[in-house]
Amino acid sequence: MSGDALILAQDRFIAVWGQMSGAWGISRTMAEVHALLYITGQALCTDDIMERLQISRGNASMSIRSLLDWGIVERAHKRGDRKEYFRAEQDVWALFRAIVRERIAREVDPLLASLHEIRDMTPTDRARRGEAIPESQKHAADEHNKRLDDMLQFFQVLEKLGNRFVSPAGRGLQLAATLLTKMDVGGARP
Amino acid sequence: MSGDALILAQDRFIAVWGQMSGAWGISRTMAEVHALLYITGQALCTDDIMERLQISRGNASMSIRSLLDWGIVERAHKRGDRKEYFRAEQDVWALFRAIVRERIAREVDPLLASLHEIRDMTPTDRARRGEAIPESQKHAADEHNKRLDDMLQFFQVLEKLGNRFVSPAGRGLQLAATLLTKMDVGGARP
DNA sequence: CTCATCTTTCAGAATATTCTGAAAGTTAGT
DNA sequence: ACTAACTTTCAGAATATTCTGAAAGATGAG
Structure with a gap:
């Protein structure tokens, strides 16, 4: 049985x-x-x-x-x-370190490269001085650039965090993560 | 232009x-x-x-x-x-908090439930006492259970970490993540 | 209540992904 | 160098996903 x-x-x-x-x-x-x-x-x-x-x-x-x-x-x-x-691989943390490593290489890195390319497609405010462009268009472009920059910054943080997790020193992060979940850092407290 | x-x-x-x-x-x-x-x-x-x-x-x-x-x-x-x-949503961090929230609910939680179910399909060593089962089978079952437990533990940590990131207090984690990437905690140092 | 406007649904079509199995490719032993 | 054992490749088949568009379902104004 x-x-x-x-x-x-x-x-x-x-x-x-x-x-x-x-x-x-x-x-x-x-x-x-x-x-x-x-x-x-x-x-x-x-x-x-x-x-x-x-x-x-x-x-x-x-x-x-x-x-x-x-x-x-x-x-x-x-x-x-x-x-x-x-x-x-029998070590679950090693397994997920490998997965994170590959996903950074396959997805995040190319995405960052593309975002940089796109960032270069529109002029920054500084680079624009002197040109006779309507205020409204300038404004739209600035907002657009800010949104791209925000996204770029986020993925840069994600990439660095991932690389740290994956690195030999990353076992420290593994411990930190485990501890974090055990610690009671709850929101509602004096 | x-x-x-x-x-x-x-x-x-x-x-x-x-x-x-x-x-x-x-x-x-x-x-x-x-x-x-x-x-x-x-x-x-x-x-x-x-x-x-x-x-x-x-x-x-x-x-x-x-x-x-x-x-x-x-x-x-x-x-x-x-x-x-x-x-x-225009706040990139809010965007990814929402994504994490949904993915925990749609993927991690059901997975945890299934893993628990599977865990219950084989007897623990303690629950087995007295039964006449070959040592080799007992050993195989124990190893199997350990692997399941490892996986279960990992996803429990992941779930807690995710929930913390998503929670109102999670903005703290956001800051922590950003700082972590800026800190130089490099591996090779005295 | 009726009409006009806008939104959702869903069966079937279009598309994309994954799988099969046989043929081609590789390698180790003699 | 030949052969037997094993592995990889890939064109076409099977399957799964996504998309369309027309019809049905809402909703609010008059």
Whole structure:
């Protein structure tokens, strides 16, 4: 009986993790493969994964490759066996550090670059002196620039915070975060 | 000439924001509508949005509705005009507080509930005493439970941290985050 | 109450994403 | 160098998501 319970719990975890995939911007299968590797804690080969998740070889191969790219799954080998095995990072904080690292590189950094580009598309107030432009247009441009700057500043803070979390010194931040949630810094107090 | 530059910069911002949509788990149009409202800073009506983004009325209506649900766009009215106008939250930090609030409610809370359910599917070591179960199975179940507990703990910290950021007292955290990035707490120092 | 105006809904069309499976590619052993 | 074992690729199929537009549903003025 007990063996079944474990398998059932694993399947449920895989399903739940798979549902999160959409919100995280990765494909469902990729999340499921990761869930399987994480929750079993074992090094599995492509065929193991195909069979357990009922997916094609191509799909398994691509999902594994993506997980390797994200750095949250690593290759493993068994002696006397030519197959490649894969094992998921077992430290949850290390897992999320890797995710944060990748998302900064894939999303925040390019976004910052684009925002800078856009910032350069309209003249600053200073750079405009002398030109005969209606006040109303100047005003609109200034407001526009302020909004861009606000956004830029926010993502710069986010990027620095993320990099700090990810860095070797980041384990300190991990501790800080944990402590913060335990501390009672509640709003309504003398 | 200058008027064009502004429009062009706005279009570029809308496009860039739209590309981020996938990673954030919202639809492209929804992101574009938000971008338009944010970057123009104006209250626009459905027809304005339809025309500027070249989308259908249905699409516009649904996207606006979603943005209202997320709490990052609000209704506005002009006197002597029956149409509804919409304006985006202009404070970037308030915007992201709203996003964090929604994502906790939509993703983290349900995930925590599911993880707890899954945790209850396998017996704890304590609850197992007396039963005749092979050692190896007991061991597997214990490891499984530990992995679930690790994950559970992580998301509990994340949830508390998020709630604190979102709370009225959260502006303190905002300041803390900004300061953190300005402080030099670098790793390699005496 | 009726009309005119504006908003929402939703079935089907358009589009985008993900998956399959067979073929091509790679590698280790002999 | 050949072969068997294993992995990756990718065109097309399957699936899922998003969008359209017309019809139904509101709402307020007169």
